[in-house]
Amino acid sequence: MTSPLLPGDRPTPRSLLPVPLLTAVLAAVAVTAAVLLGPESARGALAVAGVVAALLLCAAVTVAAHAVLSARAARGRLEAVTQDVGRLLQERARLTQDARRQHEWLTGELDRERARLSADLEQERTRLAEDLAAERDRLTEQHDAATARLAREHAEERARLTDDHAAELKRLTGEHTAHTDRLTQEHAEEQARLSGERDRLAQDRDRLIAESARLAARLREANNARATALSATANAAGRMQALSTGMLADLRAMEDKHHDEEVLADLLHLDHRTAQAGRLADSVAVLTGARSGRRWARPIGMESILRGAMGRINGYQRVRVHSTSNIAVAGHAAEGVMHALAELLDNAANFSPPTAEVHVYVEEVPAGVIVSVEDSGLVMGEAQLRRAERAVSGESTGLGGLTGTRLGLAVVGRLSRRYGLRVSYRPSARGGTGVLMLVPQDILVEPDAPRTPAADATTTTTAPPVTATSASLTGTPAPSTPSTSPADETPAATASEPSALRLPRRRGTRPADEPARPADGVEPETHHATSYDTAPAERGTTPRATSRPAPAPGHSYAASRAGADDLDPDPVPTHESPAPGTDASPLSLPRRRRGRTLAEAERTRSASRTAALRPAPTAEETKARTARFSSFRQAVRATTPDDTAAGTGTTAGTSGTTPDRTDEPQSDELQTNESQTDEPQSIGLQTTPTTPEGDTTS
Template structure:
């Protein structure tokens, strides 16, 4: 953009406009003067030369005037451009200053915001640290409180278990002594009614002794009976039958010529009693429970087959877990599960394996593997354990033959739910 020329320049230009005309007039006068001043013979030559000189002078003056006028225009444009450049520079400087101030303000604001956020973060972290410390302290106090309660509960549990074991040991001693007294009475009395009552009490006491033994097994106490010599497999089976109420429905189809080592005979007999009692209790009142013994390279397998309730898959899994010896604590062990837990503890102690399967007779079959390392040759003559199957007649008849019905006794299995 070209700024308008100042008023002083316009006046100067207007003053220069007549200069070529004035030069032409003066040149014409000079030529006329020169022509009139020379002789007539030289006037033509002087006139031509003067005219030429006057024209050249006018041209030179005109060129000079135009050059001066152009120089003034250029200077004016230069001044205008310089002024415009200075104005742009000033605007640029002002814009730069504004930008610098805005940047500084933004930087200050950002730094202030960062400082504020850092302060808030520090304060929040301190608050969170305090809350975490308080929570840790509360949890530590709660853990200490619960640990104290657990220690007291464990102490109470250990005390209760010890007391239960002590009571079980007393019950075992009492049952063993009572059985000895009853059998001494059986030998002294010949009256059939008295002998029948004594035999009934003998059988009931044997069942009470089994219950005391079960409590002892579950509480980790020692068994109330220990045998110094091996016990034949038939005596072990009949001893197990004598400890259950429904023994008269047990049918022995085969036995083994082997015997169970004395240190393990009581455990095997007790475990078999629990299995037989479970089979009799969950069979119809008049149904028979069939027992088979088979010798295998790994030991002897006792099969117990009943025609009672069929266990579901869930019940079978729970029963397998119970007899594996991993039933856990005693809490929640009731009824049949209590007996299976006893079988599990004894199986783990003596290396026996117990499994369940559907029975071909419509109920449940139990297989008990007695390992070879607790089996030995049967002693001769065969000795019965201290608590053989209860005799229900006063005639002191010999033990029933294998596969034949046992002596009759009025015993009805209690109503119980199937094993859970």
């Protein structure tokens, strides 16, 4: 046990200092004496050794003094600690004695307390045992009394209940017997009534069987009547289609003929009305399953499709088209697409405010072309959208549930089914309803394709359904087409189908025919002149007698068609005919037609001079020149004020003839033909070119 050093334990430097100092002084004296006493020669070394020895002595004396002082301090501390230990031992002995005394006192106290508690416990136990015995005797007595009382009460209760039971049993038995009797009686009555009912039902059954037979007969009749009405409607619709197509062609020709702006405005108005009527006829035809409209011989560009659709609705001026697409729809499907679009546009225009615009967007996608029609009119609810989509899906082909306003959607449904269009409705961002119509890729044609073999293949592959449709139509009890026409009409109409099929090939072979013509001399010219005659006649501008006897053998179809148009008020195959008509000369005809008058004039006046003059310019140059000249002349004549007054001239078909030779008979003819009309001048407005020229010269 080492206690920390007390301050007095370590010897202080002050207590150490005197001894080394004294030693140093003594050593210095001794060294000095030794140096002085030593020989002169060894004085240096002696001094050095003396000084070193003195220093070592001083150090040794210092260390020794330090050790002595430390030992003295340690001895003092040891004595103090020894005294402490003795004191502590005495204290422990005292404490041990105190503890033993305390223990003895507590033990005695505990024994006394235990003896007192044991006495108390014994006393209490005795008292409780006495109480318990008294209580047990009292309870036993009470129990006996209660048992006797309960036995008595139980006997009384049992006697009473037995009596009640007997009385109840007797009463219930009586009631049961009465009820059984009543039920037996009712059962007998019910049985009698049911047998009567059965007889009556048997009679009803016989009556219903008879009724069912009668209704079946009536259903058959109604079905027959429906089929008949349907075919009659289809027939009428076909006729109406043909009429409107013919009227549209007439109107188009008149629009070219009449240059007065007032007349043109009226003609355009009529044109618009007729186009709408034609759409209605097309709708009826589609709904009755007849053929749809006319077929185009060539693909129709998307712009024309959209404008054709617009032209058939009332509010076409509110339709805005946004389209940069150059894609075209194959000829056989163009009419259907146009018709479906027209119905969608009509819906959009009708169900939007009269001033709101309807926007049409065309977008080419890999699957085809999407035409979206967006209006800002009524917002269709979810249920209405679903119903409209169901209507345009073409799933239900029945005519039931058609109403006047839903007609268009049903038509769209039929057309979608036929041509694979997909129509869907959605709310439009413009606030109204948007319709998306997907025109599938297989009825689309690239714009430059018509003359490529691929387009020809398309046309020929799509042609068989055409003949199939017409064949199935002619098989129906009341066919809408050729059989109702006059006899001379039928071969022409039937001939139109194969020629329509052959169309691309004939078009392709035409350039080969072209160079051979000039070599034939005069003959090709008459050939051309004949075709010029028949082409406007096929348009059906006005009835003409001169075009009928003229047909050349090569154009017998067009000639007979033209004659049929004039004879028959119902030019049924007109919707098919433009294909062969344009087929005769699809590209060169329009340009040449304007030169027709001059060519005919030359031919009728002097064939020899014509033959002499012809070879000098090439045929193409002459045509171009005459076309430009005649258009100029027509335009000049249109603005001449006395043009309408002098408009009793000949028709376009014979306008090339000189007035002094053929003018009178033809005007007579016109008057006889148009004696019913109020204003023959306005109808036969197209005059010979010579009449205005005569006015100019006079």
